[in-house]
Amino acid sequence: MTASASMHVPPGLAQPISVPPFKRSLIGIALAAGLTTHASVQAQTQPAADAIPASSQNAATPSDATSSADKPAPKKESAKTPSRVDQLDRVIITGTQEEGTAPNTGYTVRSTQSATKLDLAPKETPQSITTFTAQRIQDQGLLQLDEVLKHTTGITLVSAGVAGAGRQPVYARTFPVRAVQMDGIMASNFILSGEGDESIGMQDTFLYERIDVIRGSTSLTAGSGDPSASLNFVRKHPYRDRHLHAAVKAGSWNTRRGELDFSTPLNESKSWRARIATAYQNGDHWVDRVNNDSKTLSLITALDINDSNRINLGVTHYDFKLRGASPHGITRFSQIDDAWPEEFKYPESKGKPRYWVYPTSEEERNFNNATPWSRTHRKYTNFFANYEHDFSDNWLIRLSYNHADNVDDRLYGELGTRFFVPWADKANYVADRRHGQNIVNAFDAYLKGTVEVLGRPQQLVVGANSYDVRRKMYGGYAKITEPVSSPDVMVFRCPYMAMDTCGDSPENRTTLGYPISDWNKAGGNVPPEVWKDDDMYTYKYIHHLQRRQTGLYFSTHLQPIARTHLLLGGRWARETQKPVYSTCHNGQVDPTCGKDKPYKATSNPDIRPKFLPYVGLVVELTPTINAYASHTTTYIRDQNYDSNRHYYTKQWLPPIRGVTREVGLKGAFFDNRLDVAVSYFKMVQKDFPFYTMHDVIYRTSNRGLADGYRVYGYEISMAGDITPRWKISAGYVRQRQISPDSYINYSMVDMTDFMASYRAPEKTLKLFTSYKLNPKITLGAGLRWQSATQSQWIPRYYTQSEKQLMKQDAFAIVDVMARYQFNPRLSLALNINNVFDKVYYQHERSYISGAPRNFLLTAAYKY
Template sequence: MKLLFLIALSLLGSVVFAANEPLSVIKGTVYSSDNQPVANATVHVKNTNRTTITDKNGAFSFRKLDEGSYTIVVSFVGAEPVEQTVEVGHNETADINIIVNLSLKDLEEVIIKGTRNKYKNEEVSSSLRLQTPILELPQNIQVISSQIMADQQVFDIVDGITRNISGATRQGHWDNQYANIRMRGSKIPAFRNGMNIEASWGPTAEDAAMIERIEFVKGPAGFMLANGEPGGFYNVVTKKPTGYTKGSATFSAGSFSTYRGALDFDGKLSSDGRLLYRLNLAAQQKDFHTKYNYSNRYMVAPVLSYLIDDATTLTLEYTYQGSKYLSNGNYSFSPKQFADPGIGNDFFYGDPTFEPGRIRDHSVYAYLDHQINSRWKAHAQIAYFNFNMEANSTWLNYMRANGDMPRYWSISGEQGENRFGQFSFSGEERTGGIRHRILMGADFGNKKFWGDFRTILDSIPAAPLNVYNPVYGLPGAIFPVLDRSQDIRVLAGGSNYVSVVSYASAYAQDELAFFDDQLRLSLGLRFTSAETVGKTKAAQINSNVFSPRVGLSYSITKDMAAYALYDQSFVPVAGTNWQGEAFEPIRGNDIEAGLKKDWFNGHWTSSISAYIITRKNALVADPDPDHVVGGQTFQAQLGETKTKGIEVDITGEVLPGLNLNANYALTDSKISEDSRAENIGNVTPNTAKHTANGWLNYRVQKGAFEGFGLMGGVSALIDRHISTTKEPNFPNYFRADGGLSYQKGRYSISMLVNNLLNHQRLLTAGSISNPSNALKAKGAVTYYSYIVEPRRNMRIGITYRF
């Protein structure tokens, strides 16, 4: 409560003393030589640290200036800057227009050429609500740009994204459906445009064509979350209208019958520039390296933005993602070990007889932005998500020592509905020599999920599939027709796969800056009221939680800052254990410190951070083989885990034409408290102690070979644990990729070879299953489940920008 009092006091002081502060302002608009407003231009007040970016109408402003003469500099990557001097009086506003010496078409060419290898980002997206540059934030935030995704020929969120972030790993599971990303000792939730859309079995992995950038926020960041994991979260920022009339077409082809096309249209629908649009389309056919398996996807994402007046903008966004696939996952099974050399890289545990599954995923957003005055702005957004899956699945009942695996066959139906609302106010004020950046608002959410996973055939009436000698082609007549005539809400009613989570929260944060903004103190507090609803009173949890946050950042030099942070987290957990008891909320504390530095005038940046996270009530798979009811498995909660780590990230243009993204993380995550004493001191499941990644892209800048490029990268995961053991029990991982590219004007072409060394057994996920006593009597043995990445494969992509 003392922290809340301090925040309230600082807000009150802002209002009381703001009237006595000088309010000199320089604002203006940047135009091209053909009199078109120029968006995304960099505008800088010369000989100061004041920099901003023009909005989609070419507008910019600088507040809180002393009277005097200033030189305003407008610049673009790859173009000559333009300067203009302006005089501003005491508490006056100077309004200027700056004309650059290029037409809008010429500027688009400059932007395409100048940003084609832009890996470094200096600001977070507006969806994170922060007004402070990344360098000065008291937190480790890493950004994956759309450019690095294009260079790596990424197709969706599960397609190698984690290699670009220190300590982030992907536990490949349902690759046709959703991403399962871990960081700092726990699975991290998925955000989209600043909203926590994490669901029981989702969200659907976003197609790369709809992604502008992905922001990995390390640590709880309670001021941004109504509820979230202490390890952090990733935020997918979707593409919005830019104000430029432009577009691109990309066509790709590759190994395993992969064919893909993506279109991006960006422009104006009205001559006055008030109505803007963005339309992204993508479709792909993609087989897997496993026999018969495939996943065909398509995506439509239109966005409309309307400038109601000079201070208010309304944006509407809709996304539809659909897919048709044969089987979730690319699992292998072995009675002997992980990465069993006797099992081929192309092993498929399903059958081509199975009816394809289908996913339909709809999401709708509405955003309203309003500039209240020169210092304050308001933002509101609401969203609705509707997810539906109709599929079937199989899994082994047990495994025999010779590799036989009798399988059962189930229906797989899912329905999810999420509703969200956010409101926030942010602004700057001054009290004497202290600058305040104030953020306050509220979040609301309601998440509902229904799952129908009834076993239809306890045992498929055919010879068991043998992992060492698989024979496919089951007779279709042995499978009954699946009845989906009833609503899934009815079909799921008697199962354990029904959950409802609702939350409401309010928060406030004040970033106080001292000594000419050199020292910054962030004080934040969030209150969250959450409810998880179950089938019985024992399965229902109500929580009211205060989450404080204190951060400190100090600029050692203009391009180097040190920070320290204390933050708390709170996560309501839906579902029950095998006894029908509700899970307790996950609680976490994070203490960390770090150092950030920009190098060579900001061309590249580096960061190093160290942290300690305490996490209570972590969820793991129930290890007791007798806790399986009708083929349904359950989860259990650990007492407490403690994770310590060090993370290093480097990204940007280290030399002209040479862009680098490299990272390393040491993650030491162990169980510190548990009702089972033998677990204490064991490593947290699904943890890699060492992760290291590097990606280089070099492009010739001039001469006869201008536009030619070389690229390549490596990824390594060392000392891996997939269950609670003291010693590593999962194979290490090392992969190398490389390729060539060429860019000329509006055309680009690239070829990338993944898994250059053709490792046949690169594993992304795994588990060990012990048979119950009843199954042992049938000859069942302990078996290993794991997912193997593809052998050597290639992708070629061609892009035309117009």
């Protein structure tokens, strides 16, 4: 964990503790380089100052205005550079250290390594970066990571059903977010999910001290991914001093929650420390018949073996159960084919080609389209270990290991995800069972230090990292065949398919017309498909995947001339993937597929090493304002399985590269307590595989590589303390995505595959602010606004009125907060979300609404 630190060391104090050589060297770097951005040193030469008193190790945060560490320091008597750093006697440092002694009570941080592995202040980082601190999480009463991401600048979260029941992909700058770090270590997005890479928001916020979001291309620290963003989850590491946070919460829909966060030194010298954070929650949902419970645990210990060696060990566990929920809501429009019964059709639909669409009647927000026996169980366990060693005054090595074993299991039946036709009293019905497991092992080792170049100290990081993912997915959709026992249940023919009834393939699974009246009478209690635990997987399919990514990287912070900083880096990346294996039932899905017979690889099994450069330039315009420019890169393997070989050469296509160029201004004001940034960005995909569709036969007629999607826009953000009483975090993003010129955006995707049609809002605004009226009362308010979104799945023959059915209008959500501080330790807070009870939908094609007006009451005790 990186906490901000401000230390005042007067001479003559007792109880000294040793400063590791690497930390001592930072003082010399600051003196030699004259850094003023986030490290200032005032020194008076005296002998024997190699130790800093333990009493001075209090880590003040940007908003700790009342902390003794932030009080004005005594006037310095001299500011001479000593011949030996070890001879400093009186030192005042404002910088960073690995551990603090107190929680961060602000909305920003003084330093972060998330973008480059270099210790840089936000204004020194040549990319857009947002930090969501634990203090802001507490102030807003956010309990799940998906709630945090919804309030994060530049991030969009898409959910077609009840949160936790299915996929919840995260987007930034119109692209999916797939790059994840844990404590700054590249770890793969599979480390946060058992089912796939689109559920990274399904964890408890109580596991983390803060979340850093680095927007743009981030291969240097996060590995492969789209040019969107990477997320760095910083765990709750122990403090050097004892701290306790305990809280009980109660809220809407019978929500009940208890929290305990306790950090303490385990010996007198504080060289051995531990921290435990645990939470339990249960409650219902605004959707009828849905309830959930979750258990969260984090246990982390830190040990300073001696002045030069340190280790950290920890384990986190999250167990989440959801009952009665579906991953998809009722479709907001129905698409009907010519072959379907007449009672399904509008009179005005006659004569339209192939398909037509019409609006689905809107149900109440609490309508549940899932069966009562639907269930989801997520169980994630993560173990990690870190080791640090100081070689000398200038160099440090750090070794890290992460292991995750994540399991997702879900069973559900759902109504109306493709068509919902009240006048015919029919809606489609599907049943599904999925069991997924991701086992992830991630390693990272780097050497970090300083070298003298051109008379100035220059920072350097050199390292290697890798992760290995072993993924297993079992299960599948229930196969629906005739005859059906109920005369009111219809099995529809699959249009334009050479079979009488649809099989269990994803594209053609919605074949059962179920009476809506029967559903309402029975409360959705449709008898479930009978699965046996020992044979359910072979009945459907088995999907195995092993993916490994390795790389060598470096980053440097150079200062060739005064007030100019050059950041150079790069990563050599290599990725391998083993073929997919599948077991089919009686060969009904694929006649060539037998038990344990491997499919041919559906994507390039081996991506050869590629160099991905990182270039950044930062110029200090004034002591508080910097100008910057950057060129960053990333890559992702081709996801278009049907076109991932060149049409003529039959060779594997190269990975898609994402290039981001960004320029902007950053400032740190009010003694670095408030960070402000303005930036312009432009991104493009290189080696993008495209295909065109024949206008008559709707088949691929041409394939190749070209520049892919282009995105450009600008961002304005600020975070921190405007005054010691007034905190704020705000961000406005305007962006536009342009499709490749040679790519016809037409897809035959299944209507229940909601995520394939996502199109990001062009404008978003996220704001939260809190103000301390007096020592007792704190008030806060937040705003989330986004412009209208339009489904990207729009066949060319749709009329304008039909396109409107796939649109989500712009909406704004207002939240408020009030907290009363009875004494320094005890407080009572009230959060009211969606104050004006705005009705909006979380996806432009699904009738699953965002949360109605709700409240959360929190009683907290801390010391």
